[in-house]
Amino acid sequence: MNEEMSKSEMFLNVIAEATASYSGEAFFESLMEQMAKIMQVRIAFLTECVDQPPTKVRMLAFWVADKLEENMHYDLLGTPCDDVINGCENVLVKDKLGELFPKDKGFAESYYGVPIYDNEKAYVIGHMAFLDDKLMTIEGLDATVFEILASRASVELQRIHAENKLKKSEEKYRLLVENQTDLVMRLNTGAIIDFASPSCCRKFDKPESEVLGNNFYEFIQPEDKELALQYWQKTQVSPYEGFYELRTYTSTGWCWFTWSLKGVIDSEGNVNEVIAVGRDISKLRKAEEHARETIQKLAHVGRISSMGEMASGIAHELNQPLTAIMSFAQASMRMIDSNMSDIEEQKSILKRIAANAENAGAIISRMRGFVKKGASNKTSIDLSILINEVIGLLNTELRHSGIIMSLVIEDDLANVMGDPIQIQQVIVNLIQNAIEAIGDYPMKDKSITVSAHQKSNDSVYVEVRDSGPGIPDNIREQLFDAFVTTKTTGMGIGLSICHTIIEAHGSQLSVSSHPGEGASFHFLLPIFSTNKL
């Protein structure tokens, strides 16, 4: 018993020393070498199962005679290893191996195999096998020795598996991050960058060493920095995320990016790092800007076209003050010639002349304002003032067509946000259309009503209703298409431009009409609020 124990002890000590400094495959190789030498067998190898339930194995270390051979893999079926692995037990074949296992005939005479289990001893994950050409003796060696070694091998095997799994997982994420076109950064609590994806370095055109260690906000345009710093707070409290548009540094200048920042909560609920993902939207913005400019240009064309249609009305409108001026002046001269009047009367006549001249000036300046090209400027609009100006522009046309214009604007109506010239354009167009529709329609009640009232917390409903003949169904569907018109003159682009303008203001220009009951064109406008600037 003492002899046995000390042999086992010695066995283990030798093995331990020999394999102490190794890990991974080197560990297995050293282990097999030592065991073959101590057991004085020709062959020692260690395998891991390739599948579960095991049908194939792969060698991790293969010691033959005096050196390591190339690792093989083989099917378990028909080998003593099958019994070890699937039978879950040590297998000893003292001799005549070939008779029991024809496959191994000629390969070796004796065999001893030991299974390697996983941590929970639920699976066999590999085995150790020892073969020799002579009788296999393992006297003096306790089975537990082999179990201890198998256990050690198991730990190492599983460690290797875990490492590989981690590597694969890391690899997967690494692939994702490195192939991003978006910028991915990891920021610490002080917003210092401790990881930046290759895309960042490409975008900034700086090596990684120059990116890491900097404060994230160094890469944000100074004007946007203040706002951005406020947003940072959002990542520190629930829901720990923020989504913003900021001008960001690139090698070609400051460009608009959308940044998505997410705070990462650790197990204690603290935010120790923030992941920032940025996407270059400068192209998108350019496209939006281009579209906006195009709408403006179109709108401008529309206004010029409208102005053309209003021309004769405007000419007449200017004629009124001119006639008054002329008549007053001529009357004044005659009155002076015939000694008919006094200074006071003459003064009041001159006042009237001046007032009429001012009127004419106002008409012209209204026209100018309407036609002006102007960049689109969203500002706060008082609808009642705006609509009254529109009615001023169309004054003459309205009077002459004998149409009664009613204005129904809610008291204390909130200001709306929009481009005043473009909104005016829409209303002018709608009223002009209404005048035209009513024009030839024989009826007593010729009226147009423009109304506005608050529809919801953040919108105002605007409507232009006429008492004309209404719009037939087939035309109503195409109404907002370009180049559709029921007028004998006119290009038919007016309504389609109006539609586009209203769309740009976040709503839709709609029409309700039944033949014989007039038509109502309506849309919504957002209520002015400083938040939206």
Place this chain on the structure above:
Amino acid sequence: MKEPVVNIVDDEPDIRTAVGLLLKSVGHRVAVFESATEFWASFDSEQPGCLILDVRMPGMSGLELQEQLKRLEYHPPIIMISGHGEIPMAVKAVKLGAIDFLQKPFSDQLLLDRVSQALKQDEMDRLTLSEVKHAKTRFDKLTSREREVLIGVVDGKLNKIIASDLCVSTRTVEIHRANMMEKMEVKTLPALMRCVSILEENGR
């Protein structure tokens, strides 16, 4: 005879004032109205004068007023003014009897000339009208026999022919003729003929 009044109808206040002053400066009497309906409501056919009318106004337009006035027995002569250079409208107005169609801004002299012309026209119109009225009144006094005799006389027939036409005696005809002439307040045949032609021109 009342003094003629120049009526100005235009919805633009400054036009009314300015044209009013212009007319007053040469001594005309002026009345201003801000709509055709206002003028229509206060129209007095006994008041001589003329009408300066803006073609386009809200409510009743100048042309509509003109049409309405035409239906009356008498209406003042009309001068149309307009800020538009509309030919069809101008033609219509003139066909309906307007003195002229002036485009704004118009020269003061032109307007004053037309107003003088209009007032003269009005005088003549009113004279004719009163003659017609007078003739009608007289004609209405005639009995049917007297009218028959009138027709014969105006046809140039001799009394005895008239007598045989009517199957009465020549003497009867002579009595009717004398009465008729007296009622018609004429002493000579030409005077009678003039009366009759006035009546014929005006629908009798």
